[in-house]
Amino acid sequence: MQKVKTIILKEWAEVFKNRMVVFSVIFMPLLFTALPLIFLFATRDAGMSETNSDLPPQFARLCSPELTSGQCFQVYMSSQMMILFMMMPLIIPVNIAAYSIVGEKTTRSLEPLLATPITTAELVTGKNLAAMIPAVLATWLGFGIYAIGAWIIVQDERVMRALFDPMWMLAVFVAGPLLAILSVNFSIMVSSRVNDPRVAEQLSAVVIVPLLAIFFGQISGLFFLNSLLILLFSAVLLFIDAGVVYLAVRLFQRETILTRWK
Amino acid sequence: MIKIENLTKKFTATLAVDRLTLHIPEGEVFGFLGPNGAGKTTTVRMLTALIGPTSGSAVVNGFQVGQQDTQIRRSVGILTESPGMYDNLSAEFNLMIYARLYEVKDPKAQVEKYLRMLGLWDRRQDEAGTFSKGMKQKLAIARALLHEPRLLFLDEPTAGLDPESAHLVRDFIEDLRKEGRTIFLCTHNLDEADRLCDRIGIFKTHLLVVDTPERLRNQLFGRKVVFHLQSASEMLAASLRSMPFVHEAKAIDNKLLVTLDDPEVHNPHIIRTLVGLGAEILFVGELRHSLEDVYLQLVKNA
Numbered sequence: 001m002q003k004v005k006t007i008i009l010k011e012w013a014e015v016f017k018n019r020m021v022v023f024s025v026i027f028m029p030l031l032f033t034a035l036p037l038i039f040l041f042a043t044r045d046a047g048m049s050e051t052n053s054d055l056p057p058q059f060a061r062l063c064s065p066e067l068t069s070g071q072c073f074q075v076y077m078s079s080q081m082m083i084l085f086m087m088m089p090l091i092i093p094v095n096i097a098a099y100s101i102v103g104e105k106t107t108r109s110l111e112p113l114l115a116t117p118i119t120t121a122e123l124v125t126g127k128n129l130a131a132m133i134p135a136v137l138a139t140w141l142g143f144g145i146y147a148i149g150a151w152i153i154v155q156d157e158r159v160m161r162a163l164f165d166p167m168w169m170l171a172v173f174v175a176g177p178l179l180a181i182l183s184v185n186f187s188i189m190v191s192s193r194v195n196d197p198r199v200a201e202q203l204s205a206v207v208i209v210p211l212l213a214i215f216f217g218q219i220s221g222l223f224f225l226n227s228l229l230i231l232l233f234s235a236v237l238l239f240i241d242a243g244v245v246y247l248a249v250r251l252f253q254r255e256t257i258l259t260r261w262k
Numbered sequence: 263m264i265k266i267e268n269l270t271k272k273f274t275a276t277l278a279v280d281r282l283t284l285h286i287p288e289g290e291v292f293g294f295l296g297p298n299g300a301g302k303t304t305t306v307r308m309l310t311a312l313i314g315p316t317s318g319s320a321v322v323n324g325f326q327v328g329q330q331d332t333q334i335r336r337s338v339g340i341l342t343e344s345p346g347m348y349d350n351l352s353a354e355f356n357l358m359i360y361a362r363l364y365e366v367k368d369p370k371a372q373v374e375k376y377l378r379m380l381g382l383w384d385r386r387q388d389e390a391g392t393f394s395k396g397m398k399q400k401l402a403i404a405r406a407l408l409h410e411p412r413l414l415f416l417d418e419p420t421a422g423l424d425p426e427s428a429h430l431v432r433d434f435i436e437d438l439r440k441e442g443r444t445i446f447l448c449t450h451n452l453d454e455a456d457r458l459c460d461r462i463g464i465f466k467t468h469l470l471v472v473d474t475p476e477r478l479r480n481q482l483f484g485r486k487v488v489f490h491l492q493s494a495s496e497m498l499a500a501s502l503r504s505m506p507f508v509h510e511a512k513a514i515d516n517k518l519l520v521t522l523d524d525p526e527v528h529n530p531h532i533i534r535t536l537v538g539l540g541a542e543i544l545f546v547g548e549l550r551h552s553l554e555d556v557y558l559q560l561v562k563n564a
Binding site for chain 2: 258
């Protein structure tokens, strides 16, 4: 565990001197937190009707009957943005993780590191956690800021209940870390196979595509996320994560990495 | 300390190391010489358990390569071809990382010891990226020593260093030798190998020869003694050639160049003969071939 901790501290000390990483860990969560708040603020006066009976039935189904049509619209629009809190743990670690192996390759620091008694599992775990922890913490912090901002803007318990229903709690606190694991390990896999950090980042960014599909699926009304879907999604993610963690360790071939350095 | 038997490494179509057999006892400084691409770094990587052999076996510090790799990595120190420091981190932080990875008992004290020993203590808070090549190399040597390994692999320790830094590094290696550590030294610097190594191995995919620098010189070129005379002649050379222990004698300018096995034993006899023949000897010296001559000759023949 001491070695894993050492790798985490080393990674943080190193990557947080990289402006791109700092940008992705600080600016992106701020931006992704601001967007739903802006939506909430912009839609705060939308529709004054006391009931939601004037809403189209397929739309009204999504809202609790206690909400007015304006509040329902506000909840609906802001909920579309909530998926950003699932994107954060996917996007933020890409920079850190993609840099983690290729960066070591380019600075030629991987060989002395691999010459220490550290095991591949310890090294990959250290690099995993070093990329995952800031991403998950930044997401949760952003979500916390969003909750406070939403209360200040909305000032209505019914809307708050609708906004922070268990589905989004599951999405942020369960699916979020699982997405981060997927993203980090995919990036590490890519990173240990390519020689250029930029290529690693670009290839690793592919991991966001399935989530974008969910985002556009929901915004276009193709389907709507609910707690069951998120639970199912998390279960599938757990399964995929186990696979990618295993693959990341398996694909981290010390010999291949060392001998194919260019 | 190192026992290698028929160690072979093949990369797809390339045979990098071919049936290397070598024994290196404790406390020896062994020079591993060879041209670029000869397989020296591959050998070091196999012996430090960074990559696995294709066939053959090696025991390093009592641990079997390919089976007890973690124990090998824990027990040896390695200076890689490139220092590979974390340029954004301070010198001290760089070493602290490795001290912890090598599970050093008192990492802080050990880091301080080597930073002071290598004259880097005052720059400990500076980023390694701001260091000169020589300072980075010293930092990398400190890194290799943090866990006090008895066996050290040094891959090109003075490559690219200015003469002053190279001298400093060589002196440090000399100190390590005095401490009784075993050193496996890969170098292109033949003068360095000549000065530091107890034995050298010349390697080009397979081991061409292993011996002490002195014996290699003697085997290849014999021992040559130069007699500087007031006036040398072919007649004097012919007289020396008739002696049973003289392999060759040539008159060149005012010198007689004599090849023989044991100058310490036979020189007095030669001197008496020359004086008897009326030669006036100004002085006598041994013509010493450089290790470079030995190396070039062996690599060319290979």
